[in-house]
Amino acid sequence: MPALTIIPVEGIGEVAPGDNLADLIAEHAALENGDVVVVTQKIVSKAEGRLVPIDPDDPLSHKALVEQEAVRVLRRRGDLIITETTHGFVCANSGVDLSNVEKGYAALLPIDSDRSARRIRDGLKGKAHVDLGVIVSDTFGRAWRRGLTDVAIGCAGIAALVSLQGTADALGRILQVTEVAVADELASAAELVMGKSSGVPVAIVRGVDPEWLRDASVREELVRPPAEDLFR
Amino acid sequence: MPALTIIPVEGIGEVAPGDNLADLIAEHAALENGDVVVVTQKIVSKAEGRLVPIDPDDPLSHKALVEQEAVRVLRRRGDLIITETTHGFVCANSGVDLSNVEKGYAALLPIDSDRSARRIRDGLKGKAHVDLGVIVSDTFGRAWRRGLTDVAIGCAGIAALVSLQGTADALGRILQVTEVAVADELASAAELVMGKSSGVPVAIVRGVDPEWLRDASVREELVRPPAEDLFR
Numbered sequence: 001m002p003a004l005t006i007i008p009v010e011g012i013g014e015v016a017p018g019d020n021l022a023d024l025i026a027e028h029a030a031l032e033n034g035d036v037v038v039v040t041q042k043i044v045s046k047a048e049g050r051l052v053p054i055d056p057d058d059p060l061s062h063k064a065l066v067e068q069e070a071v072r073v074l075r076r077r078g079d080l081i082i083t084e085t086t087h088g089f090v091c092a093n094s095g096v097d098l099s100n101v102e103k104g105y106a107a108l109l110p111i112d113s114d115r116s117a118r119r120i121r122d123g124l125k126g127k128a129h130v131d132l133g134v135i136v137s138d139t140f141g142r143a144w145r146r147g148l149t150d151v152a153i154g155c156a157g158i159a160a161l162v163s164l165q166g167t168a169d170a171l172g173r174i175l176q177v178t179e180v181a182v183a184d185e186l187a188s189a190a191e192l193v194m195g196k197s198s199g200v201p202v203a204i205v206r207g208v209d210p211e212w213l214r215d216a217s218v219r220e221e222l223v224r225p226p227a228e229d230l231f232r
Numbered sequence: 233m234p235a236l237t238i239i240p241v242e243g244i245g246e247v248a249p250g251d252n253l254a255d256l257i258a259e260h261a262a263l264e265n266g267d268v269v270v271v272t273q274k275i276v277s278k279a280e281g282r283l284v285p286i287d288p289d290d291p292l293s294h295k296a297l298v299e300q301e302a303v304r305v306l307r308r309r310g311d312l313i314i315t316e317t318t319h320g321f322v323c324a325n326s327g328v329d330l331s332n333v334e335k336g337y338a339a340l341l342p343i344d345s346d347r348s349a350r351r352i353r354d355g356l357k358g359k360a361h362v363d364l365g366v367i368v369s370d371t372f373g374r375a376w377r378r379g380l381t382d383v384a385i386g387c388a389g390i391a392a393l394v395s396l397q398g399t400a401d402a403l404g405r406i407l408q409v410t411e412v413a414v415a416d417e418l419a420s421a422a423e424l425v426m427g428k429s430s431g432v433p434v435a436i437v438r439g440v441d442p443e444w445l446r447d448a449s450v451r452e453e454l455v456r457p458p459a460e461d462l463f464r
Binding site: 001002003004005006007008010074075077080082089090099139142143144145146147148149150151160161164178179180181182184185186188189191192193194195200205208221222223224229230231232 | 233234235236237238239240242306307309312314321322331371374375376377378379380381382383392393396410411412413414416417418420421423424425426427432437440453454455456461462463464
């Protein structure tokens with residue numbers, strides 16, 4: 001296995017509705033074949049115009065939006081609401097976000113975050129003339145463990161799950177089902193160079209196993225259907 | 233933010249009870265100040281002699297071990313048992329593992345995985361004369377999402393959680409509580425160069441924010457106490 005490099009893409013600045021993210025990324029990054037470009041949900045939502053006005057002095061204004069974006073409420077405690085979104089994601093506040101958004105507005109998740117990733121990828125392929133993968137990432141909490149990690153909410157041209165089922169391990173034993181959520185691990189790796197306040201909304205992961213570069217979908221591969229989920 | 237590099241450490245080979253992991257790692261890696269060394273649980277358990285004989289032809293033999301290592305069973309479905317371990321980890325089979333272990337044996341989690349990380353770190357500081365962080369990682373499933381990711385089960389000299397509470401975001405707004413589980417993200421990043429069958433049980437993350445290099449504990453920072461957990 002060669003080394004991986006995680007490169008922050010600096011200088012993208014504020015993103016506004018209608019901005020072409022592929023153009024912005026291609027301008028600020030020297031992309032190479034086989035790169036995986038991780039783009040945070042916030043700028044994807046902004047570019048796609050997923051901003052809605054709220055009353056910043058009225059918490060109910062935000063809460064109404066959270067319920068509107070949810071197909072199911074899993075838990076409530078105080079101000080915290082854990083919901084399932086239309087995409088099938090389980091997260092706080094239906095992914096409706098107020099930080100890094102202009103006062104008086106909230107950012108909603110992209111309507112179809114796999115499609116968002118595909119659109120950015122198609123743009124980058126046309127603009128930078130390279131073949132690569134794109135992940136749209138967001139910052140979610142987890143059950144059982146404190147703290148947030150970045151996960152993939154959309155992907156294109158890069159595997160979401162890689163199955164090691166049936167691969168022999170180092171001792172020659174056949175491994176049982178081992179499906180690794182590589183898109184989530186790539187999103188987490190990218191977060192390490194982004195920070196939350198540093199204004200770095202994009203990172204490149206260079207050196208990814210070329211076998212992982214294939215058509216894929218977060219929604220189809222990573223979202224666990226409620227029927228097979230033991231914790232919903 | 234500078235770039236991060238994730239470097240696989242090759243050539244460590246099979247690890248046996250009593251082996252000194254710090255010596256093995258120092259022999260096979262050119263460590264630098266500020267590196268974070270991620271070591272998979274499997275070789276930590278082996279070096280610490282956490283191997284117990286089981287009857288490979290009797291599934292009950294494995295199951296008895298899983299129950300012995302659990303303080304609580306959260307869910308059962310078919311052969312799958314989700315338990316809480318003595319450490320407070322919620323995972324499949326109490327972390328008792330048969331893959332990459334000699335036939336007829338199972339590997340248990342280290343008794344105190346933060347202490348395991350500290351011991352490796354102390355050894356590396358003495359041997360390689362560098363100051364660095366150490367994470368012990370394991371591969372866990374999650375609620376709501378398919379696939380496994382590597383998380384931190386122990387750490388030393390590297391933050392488990394980094395709080396961005398109160399830091400101004402790029403628009404000057406004060407962010408609400410944002411606590412990032414950087415030790416889990418580092419473990420996930422490291423997994424990307426390890427694979428499950430490639431015999432690479434250690435990786436180095438180089439270029440981590442120096443402010444993250446501090447005393448820390450997975451058990452104290454990342455394990456969510458049952459009383460504050462909405463999903464237990």
